Amino acid sequence: MGRAYEEVVEYVENQSQGKCKVLSAKTEHTFDDLGYKVNVWNIKTDVDGAWWVVEGNQIPMNLYPQSAFYFSADEVYSFHMGLMQRMFATNEDYEPEDYVRAITLDGEIAPTLFRKLKNIALLIEEAKEIEDFQSIGVRCREILIELGNTIYQPEMAGSDEQPQASNFKKKAELFVKFYLSGSENSDYRNCIKKLTEATWD
Known part of the structure; x- marks a missing residue:
């Protein structure tokens, strides 16, 4: 049911x-x-x-x-x-630390971010009530904001207006445009944009 x-x-x-x-x-x-x-x-x-x-x-x-x-x-x-x-799915070759290091460009935030994600994984296993999952959602949003503030650099906006500190979606979009510019990367940009919108919204 x-x-x-x-x-x-x-x-x-x-x-x-x-x-x-x-x-x-x-x-x-x-x-x-x-x-x-x-x-x-x-x-x-x-x-x-x-x-x-x-x-x-x-x-x-x-x-x-x-x-x-x-x-x-x-x-x-x-x-x-x-x-x-x-x-x-379980995958013996999957190392979550490698993924976190990749999305943070192996920055100083990587160990902190990985620790927070592991804590959320434990909370998901124990969650039962809708309030539990809502609390997890809030923590996930906070992590995304922290990630956006870490990987984003002001020059990525070019002549556009700088996004607000908590606007992860815009910062992720500018980050992807900066590193995946050109028409040959348009499919990658569109795919990542859809994933970002689904994750953030």
Whole structure:
């Protein structure tokens, strides 16, 4: 059995930090072809547009902006389940420290960031109530802001206005443009932008 209507509404509004109100929320489709019963919700908000929310038993809840991905209910379900399977997959060759060092350009922040991420991983294992996951979400946003402030340099904005200190999404976009400039890297930039928008929103 999936989450109740009230839980989904509360989740969406909390993810926007109270900046939007849910106008309507309905289950667009329910899937059970991978051993889990998973619901895809179609959400409409007053200022943040339309969203998909995917949730189900033993499946972490997440939301995806419809305008950023143009997913159908079936596509967002496939994307979400693929993402979850990759997260849950065990890979002996995967070293999380290497990933953290890469995204921080092996800067001084790397050990601190990795320690915080390990603490969040422990919290995820122990989380049960929706408030637990909301608290984890807040910590993740704080880590992204810290990461953005570390990897971003003012010259990356060029002649554009400097982004606010907490604007991770803009800083990540300028960072990627700086290091992946040129038409030959446009696909990479678009892919990273979509991932950044999904992660931050």
